[in-house]
Amino acid sequence: MSESAISIRNVSQRYGDAGAPDSVLALDDISLEVRKGEFVCLLGPSGCGKSTLLNVIGGLFKPTSGMCHVAGRLVDGSPHPDKIAFVFQESTLFPWYSIIENFRIALKFQGIPQSEWDDRAMQALKAVGMSSFASHYPDQLSVGMRQRVNMARGICVETDILLMDEPFAALDEQTRMVLGEDLSQLLAATGKTIVFVTHSLAEAVFLSDRIVVMSARPGKIKTIIDVNEAHPRSPDFMLEPRFSELRNECYALLRDEIRSTMAAQRDPQSAGA
Ligand SMILES: Nc1ncnc2c1ncn2[C@@H]1O[C@H](COP(=O)(O)OP(=O)(O)O)[C@@H](O)[C@H]1O
Numbered sequence: 450m451s452e453s454a455i456s457i458r459n460v461s462q463r464y465g466d467a468g469a470p471d472s473v474l475a476l477d478d479i480s481l482e483v484r485k486g487e488f489v490c491l492l493g494p495s496g497c498g499k500s501t502l503l504n505v506i507g508g509l510f511k512p513t514s515g516m517c518h519v520a521g522r523l524v525d526g527s528p529h530p531d532k533i534a535f536v537f538q539e540s541t542l543f544p545w546y547s548i549i550e551n552f553r554i555a556l557k558f559q560g561i562p563q564s565e566w567d568d569r570a571m572q573a574l575k576a577v578g579m580s581s582f583a584s585h586y587p588d589q590l591s592v593g594m595r596q597r598v599n600m601a602r603g604i605c606v607e608t609d610i611l612l613m614d615e616p617f618a619a620l621d622e623q624t625r626m627v628l629g630e631d632l633s634q635l636l637a638a639t640g641k642t643i644v645f646v647t648h649s650l651a652e653a654v655f656l657s658d659r660i661v662v663m664s665a666r667p668g669k670i671k672t673i674i675d676v677n678e679a680h681p682r683s684p685d686f687m688l689e690p691r692f693s694e695l696r697n698e699c700y701a702l703l704r705d706e707i708r709s710t711m712a713a714q715r716d717p718q719s720a721g722a
Pocket residue numbers: 464465473474475493494495496497498499500501502666
């Protein structure tokens with residue numbers, strides 16, 4: 450149970466050359482172990498490096514310093530599509546292919562035998578209540594439905610790790626909550642390790658085993674909060690006093706960070722300058 454799926458050691462990321470006027474230190478000495486089957490949320494003010502950290506784990510680039518291992522393998526800027534799937538805020542479905550064809554492409558890319566493509570796709574679509582839309586095209590679906598399909602596709606490919614960068618950010622709150630329930634169900638059923646970026650406190654508490662609260666830029670880990678509640682989680686969890694307490698704890702931790710981000714971004718005119 451304590452086996453690490455992801456091991457991040459002293460990772461820092463600087464964009465641009467140190468000393469250059471536009472140089473940005475996005476991450477400052479991040480160390481984090483994510484256990485197999487764990488659901489970890491990254492929560493923090495905008496610009497604190499959440500996407501940067503996710504992209505380092507995903508092998509989209511090599512960090513300026515430090516190391517990241519995924520399933521014991523060093524991730525040094527080379528993606529491991531056999532180990533890791535990404536789900537982004539915007540649906541990345543190909544618009545000119547039907548939903549089922551989009552799944553077949555993803556499964557083919559993963560090297561899954563063709564005889565299994567449709568069964569796997571239909572199973573995943575069924576899990577998010579979208580099996581009757583398999584032959585539709587993405588633009589025939591609402592934004593919420595597309596993101597549902599997008600999530601199902603991320604889950605049906607055979608990776609142990611799923612990285613999700615604000616996947617529900619474009620959706621209304623009710624749709625987000627329903628998709629959050631689906632995700633908790635899928636986590637319980639598949640045992641995948643998930644790292645999820647959100648700026649929603651309720652989403653973080655509802656979904657996470659651990660919430661990693663990050664400081665304003667340069668992003669550091671401010672604290673890690675444990676949420677001891679088994680998956681799949683029911684909406685009743687949100688009615689428990691413990692849920693509000695955890696949400697308030699997250700808010701208290703974030704408030705100062707958000708204020709300092711806002712102060713740094715303030716329009717000079719409104720600040721009276
Ligand atoms: N490719 C890049 N080049 C230069 N700066 C970047 C790049 N990507 C992100 N940044 C900067 O790094 C900081 C962290 O960005 P990001 O990881 O996207 O934060 P978050 O996802 O928490 O909003 C921000 O200040 C952002 O402007």
